[in-house]
Each structure stands twice: as C-alpha cells, then as structure tokens.
Amino acid sequence: MVMNKRLILGLAGAAAALTAVTPAAAQQWRWNEGNWRTIGTTRVDGRDRDVVQLPGFTRQREIRVCALNAPLRLRAFDIRFANGGRQDVNTRSVLEAGTCTRAVDLRGNRRDVASVSLRYEPVAYRANRPLVRIQVR
Template sequence: MTHRLILGLAGAAAALVAVTPAAAQQWRWNEGNWRTVGTARVDGRDTDTIALPGFTRQREVRVCALNAPLRLRAFDIRFANGGRQDVNTRAVLNAGTCTRAVNLRGNRRDIASVRLRYEPVAYRANRPVVRVQVR
C-alpha cells in the first residue's frame, strides 16, 4: 500500500513538473524585448500608482492586465526629471492582454512611476494584477 502511494505521488509530481513550464512561459518577465519593471494588484479604487525602481532608459511603455479584466481609462507617466506624459487609452484589457505600445516623448526617458486611472469591469474575488513593461 505504501509503495503504491509513493508511486502515485511521484507520478503526480512528474505530471505537475511537465505542465508547469508551459504555463510559466506565458507570463515571462522578458517577452519580445519587453521587460516587466513594475507590478501591482489594483484594488478597485479609481487610481493607483506603480513606482518603478532603478535608473533605466526606455523608448516605449505598455500596461498589461492579469487575473481579471480591467477598464483602463488613462495612465500618466511620471519621469525622473519631473516631466510627465498623459496617455488616454479608454480600453478594456481582458486578462492577459496589453495596451498598445506608447512611444515616450523625448529620446530615451527614465520613468519614475505610472499612475493608472481605471475601473474594474466586474467586481469579483479576483482583483486585476497590472504590470508595466518597457523597451
């Protein structure tokens, strides 16, 4: 009996390991030259700010929704030098989708934070996770 239990658990673990890489590849932090620089779980309020750590230079930015859909009205990009860029999107981001690539004004800019203006599509137990990607 114990031998069968061990073999059963080993088989289940092997199946789990075989399935995990395919799911993990879907949400890589660096996909198609896009780097994920910040993530946040939004809680249903009207606005949230995602602070981006470090000093890096970017040309483009996009915002992606995970876990649940999100109605993204706009996002404001705050630069390290005090400048800002407002982006109106008015897009419904389904879980696993991103906004269009937004070119940053100026040459290559250092983003300090991104302020999101949004509303949830549906109130449910899963709150959307938002990630900011740059390249």
C-alpha cells in the same frame, strides 16, 4: 436523471480543458518577453486610481500596461519621468486578462520612468483583483 449525468460530465470536461490550458497561458508572462521587460507590478484594489513607483535609472523608449488575471477597464495612465516631466496617455479600453495596451512611444529621447499613475475601473467585481504589469523596452 440522464440529463443530470450529462450536465455533470460536460462540466467536468470543461473544467479539465481549462486546467490543461492554464500552464501554457502562464508561460507567456515571462519577465523578459520579446524585448519587453517588466519593471513594476501592482494588484489594483478597486479604487479608481493607483500609482506604481518604478525603480528608474533605466533608459526606455516605449511602455505598455498589461492586465494579467482579470479584465480591467483602463481609462488612462500618466507617466512621470525622473526629470519631473510627464506624459498622459488616454486609452479608454478594456484589457482582457492576459492582454496589454498598445506600445506607447515615450516623448523625447530614451527616458527614465519614475512612476505610472493608473486611472481605471474594474470590469466585474470579483474575488480576484486584476494584477497589472508595467512593461518597457
């Protein structure tokens, strides 16, 4: 009986600690973070490929992909430019929730990004699907 009370109190304390940390973690994902601008988001749906259409008409020199609320195993992403060119980026890494890929230099002079095709697989099948952000600078 005493052990059950300790377990319940321990779980309640852990839940309270996680709740206290959540607002600070949410604040780190601003629209314009350290010169990085979010230009597209998508909630990946469990298939192995998604395409994020982007607004274009903005000149960029670097790009990165971020996973927000759940981990994601990102195999690669394919960048399509407004002029028809493309650039493939192999990542083969696991993005934990709240992390991003390395900054990828876009080939050529500042480029207009039209779309990004993501090739991925979920790390765990959960109720909440990963939210992915495309950020540029």
